[in-house]
Amino acid sequence: MAVYTQVSAEALGAFLARYDHGELLSAKGIAEGVQNSNYLVETTADRFILTLYEERTSTEDLPFFLDMLDHLASDGNPVPRALPDRDGVAIQQLAGRSACLIEFLTGVSVSHPTAAQAYAAGAAMGHMHTSLAGFAQTRANPLGADTWQPFLARCGRAIDSIEPGLFDRTEAALASVLAQWPRDLPIAAIHSDLFPDNVLMLGDRVTGVIDFYFACTDIRAYDLAVMHTSWAFDGNGENYNAAIGKALIDGYAGQFALSDAERGALPILARGACLRFLLTRAWDWLNTPADALVTRKDPLAYWRRLEAYLKDDLFA
Incomplete structure (x- = not known):
């Protein structure tokens, strides 16, 4: 918003x-x-x-x-x-x-979720995916994996004004992720942007899921990977909370079963999600009008997350 x-x-x-x-x-x-x-x-x-x-x-x-x-x-x-x-x-x-x-839905978005809140939010996504199994309409993901390299090209070397060398590092990371990107996982309608600020809560109860304007048809488990990247780290992307990460997966799986193939793909899906949000945040950082009432978000917070997923299997 x-x-x-x-x-x-x-x-x-x-x-x-x-x-x-x-x-x-x-x-x-x-x-x-x-x-x-x-x-x-x-x-x-x-x-x-x-x-x-x-x-x-x-x-x-x-x-x-x-x-x-x-x-x-x-x-x-x-x-x-x-x-x-x-x-x-x-x-x-x-x-x-x-x-x-x-x-208007009641509730507030939480900036520092607890494990109980993360479990409830994961369960809410699982419930949505159960419901959407019966939703027949489709919409191609305009920010899907096949758009990331062209998106980086649009940002160009101007992205290095955010941090020197960012273009080359992002280009290399993209090549690695796309070479491993899964092509045989279940496809469905997904939210694709379920950050904490898009979930309203009262205590440990989810009262609203909002902002569906990135919703599309894509790899279903990618939706959960996006959620993991946004919920399980602090705002700067510097600190990973394993309890939050586990609670999200457990809450989701309690409502919608994950196959072994989907679980195995979560690390690469999460790396892809990090690159997607790095790129769109970088574009907004470079192109947001000066007079717009909008909070720009730090692209490097997603580079730090990507480094964490590259270093360790955070889904183990």
Whole structure:
């Protein structure tokens, strides 16, 4: 989540007039994340999230995201659905962007999860994967393994301004990971971005799984590997917490069984996830507009994670 597009109170009031969800009381931009513009909206009836879809999110992909959320919600997963207006329309236009008014879920994201919270979050992903086994729609991963080398080329040598020599080290790591990338594991709809800030919790209970705008069809176990890279390290990527890592896997496997092949592939999938987030963070670091209300994230935090996965089998 972030704010790239500013919305006036007058425009937002007119937008809300299409719904039966009260009148505007306040709206506050949400700085976290990098994908779309988001506001916390309070009306006389309730709280909502307003999302305006920026260039990185194609309007053509919105039906996939919204149908996936409806599918998950209908099977008891705590996900936020887009709300239709009086005419049954969920995807609107606001400030020159496609936009949705989305359910507000209670809970907070945790920055320092406990093992119990990690277990619950892993179980929530396992439950989602169980539900998504019956979801037939597909969407190619626009940030999948076959895009990483072209992505590095787009960043170019400018990436060395983040740290000298980063381009050459990343190029070598990519070549190694792609040579080992699994091609025969089960494919399914996945979240692909289930960081701690995309899971809402009350105590040790998951109350919401949010931000599905990187959802796609890809290797199912890759979803768990992404989660492992983001939950089991501190924010700087310097310290690995083995108890958190184990709890994630145990929680997931308690809901959705991992095959031996999937377990065996987790180390290389995690290395790939590290490179994916290193590259996208590097691109955002180099190209985020100076006036955007958005928190840039350190690309090197994912290089440090990659080094940890290269040094040890953190799934043993």
